[in-house]
Amino acid sequence: MVEIRINTAAPEEVPTPLLAVGVRAGASPPGRLAEVADPALSGGDFSGEEGETALLYTGGAIAAQRLLLVGLGNEDSLSPERLRRMAAAAARRGRSSGAREAALVVDGGGQEVRAAAEGAELGLYRFFRYKSSGREEDGELERLELLVDGRREEEARRGLRVGLAAAAAAITARDLANEPSNIATPGFLAERAREIARRHGMACTVLDRTAIEEEGLAGLAAVGRAAGNEPRFIVLEHRRGGEAPPVVLVGKAVTFDSGGISIKPSSGMEDMKYDMSGGAAVLGAMEAVGRLELPLNVVALVPATENLPGGRAFKPGDVLRLHSGKTAEIVSTDAEGRLILADALSYARRYAPSAVIDCATLTGACVVALGHHASGLMGNDEDLIAELRAAGEAAGERAWPLPLFEEYTEQIKGDVADIKNSGGRPGGALTAGAFLKEFADYPWAHLDVAGTAYTKESGGYRTKGATGVPARLLVEFLLGRTEVAA
Template sequence: MQCEVQSGSLLDAAADLAVLLHTEDEPLPTPVTDLCEAGDATGRWNQQTLLYPRGTLPARRLLLIGIGKRSAITADTVRQAAALAAQRAQELKVTTYHLGYNGNLPLAPAVFGQAFAEGSVLGSYRYVRYKSDREEPPSLNAILQAGADAEVAAAGVQRGHIIARATAFARDLANGPGNEVTPAFLGQTALEMGERLGLKVMVLDKPQLIEQGFGGILAVGQGSANEPRFIVMEHGAAGNGPTICLVGKGITFDTGGISIKPAEKMDEMKMDMSGAAAVFGAMQAVAELQVPLHVVGIVCAAENMPSGAAYRPGDIIRTLSGKTVEVLNTDAEGRIVLADGLYYAQRYQPAAIVDLATLTGAIMVALGPHAAGLMGNNQELANRLIAAGEATAERVWQLPLWEEYRDAMKSEIADLKNTGGRYGGAITAAVFLAAFVGDYPWAHLDIAGTAWVEKPVRTYQSRGATGIGVRLLVEWLQGYVGAQG
């Protein structure tokens, strides 16, 4: 999918498909109203009307997409409408289509352009890599007709295209089968990214993890033939702007280990590395956007399997920090690998640490597929992430980390235990993580309910991995740049 901008009028475009976004409270252009009956195209959200001008307009087909009331239009309105346009273009098997808006832009042209590109790329996304009989879809070219605002809109389109491709990259990783997307695969992917994007990359294998004392990652991964990896990707350098650490849970397949999960839907546990996928996608985006920050992406990669070598309930693990953990449930493994990653992040003396993880079923029960859970130790950081979530429609909802919850994670025989029981599970998991971040500003994003969807919540999603977190992180980092300036 390619996206570009032209300065001409949509109704003058000689296109196989022209797409006009229109609202409930603005009249359609006269040449368009002549093609349909009153009431056929009211502008209400998601209403689609396909017209055939038959020579009355240069376009062969004209698709009208309603986007609701003008006063309610947001970037996500445009993003979703652009996704609908891309999907309809795929159905009609056209290779190029033009999109325009009827009326004055209710958003800044750059914002509109970015949303157009993101919706177009993500709306056309499909994961069909392993279908041997698949028909290769035609390469789509989406053109935004932006009139006099073309030059400004083009900057937004370029930015949106980079961010959307990074999100699609994260989707590919999380959708990938566990027999391919292993910890070693993630390590090799990071090395290739380093060569391609100029990132400084370090990948630690099992002997190096043993030598350096990564007890959490080693314990979780010891039951699998696919050995764990610890991955660090750096954009920029220390002193070149503030240092930000992004830490991703990279459980490439999660059976639950000895505390094995039910068989139903276990196939979906290939997505338990969606936090890591978001970090990979964000690192690609910040490199291509040349974000003026020192950004460190940390991925804790392991496969959680049951075997004679697997870690057991009742085991005591000594993590990289030296703190010990009593294992009560081997399916509470994400927090154990993150303990090593979060403690390692302190070496960079960061201005902020943000971790992303498909950590708990509890957050799925609490928030469903509409928001990620946010917990942390710094309200300013939390507020920035909340604002970034609203701007990108990758919403987060803050939960408390009150002192009372900490008692649930105290162990009688170790420093911590790895589960605090059924109640408040998303919060007690975050309490566990908080023990490994020191005094650095930190936020935890539990994306378990938003990383994978059976039924898309927004039009630019498809069944499976959503790539959640990439657009949120990039928006937050850009806001961080602005705040520093």
């Protein structure tokens, strides 16, 4: 990761290989920077359109060797999301220019610094772990200074701390989800959880196959029955909130989903390594919780398994008695995520939680409904749904509410069991949510991130592959329940 620092020196006095500044359409950068920028502005080489960049040599007019102009668009106000994208564009252009060090002018205080730090860290992200040669056509940007008004230094430093923690949450999630499934097994995720626990003084419990069966987590046991890599049930506990009831985060972690007996088409199946993105995001959020030492009680539950065909695989027509005691008729073994989440939601009851949020790449139907620009949001508590939606807007990880009418529950009533694990194609994301609702008798919300957890294209501060969604949304939500702020 790039080292990011706060600097209160005047921008024109900072001796750096590259100084970046955001410029609105039709405007000029402040002070003496305008003199250096004038050739690009007056010559029509730079218009200030959002994401546009222009690199200029300063000729000694200021202390920096080069000045990078980054377009901010023509809106008067700058949202945190636009600042993230601006910082990402600046950091990437700085890296591609060969600079090892750079500085970025940040107009504002804690919130603006937080957004800039997130954008720079996430924009520079690359997953090259398995490249044996040609890893990088350009170098690495090693240090970035955020230039702020000295009168706002204290809040800027607070913002930087929060921004770096939120970025670490997303980067942890990206790294875990980008790993190939022969590496990122359930056991691998359990060991990463243990590392987070050791770093931050959390409690970590991992149930193996035998303990999973003894606990009665029948959905998780059935889904993982045919896999050579045994399932794990991961429990991570951050206890800094006194006697207050905890927030419980639940993350689906199917480390590879072939669909089981109801096997998926082969085209694109390689992307099913991302089916553990919900669990990756929850572990990422716990990394940020630990770094920020949030004064909350937060419990993470991550049911982790592979879903593979085989002689021991669970089958369509089977009936499972899940952890809660409810029975579920299996219509499709490719609707496995809701089975392992149902067990985790039932397990969460022992904590008498103040709220439970589950995150999962659950349904292709949610992608059809919302595309790749928003996660589906469902639940049984309108205040919690509103809280999560606001957190998503603030974090740049939007979530859109979807209904859970009783008619969707009717679709999943079982023929030979209490419920069935698929209600057919109509309203597929909603019947999946209705299934989960049956196991939540506390304030609960569900985030379907099937369309947002990974991407085929780079853009803004997202790079091809895992996005880390919804790790930063979860961090923002938890921050909203504390007095910790940028």
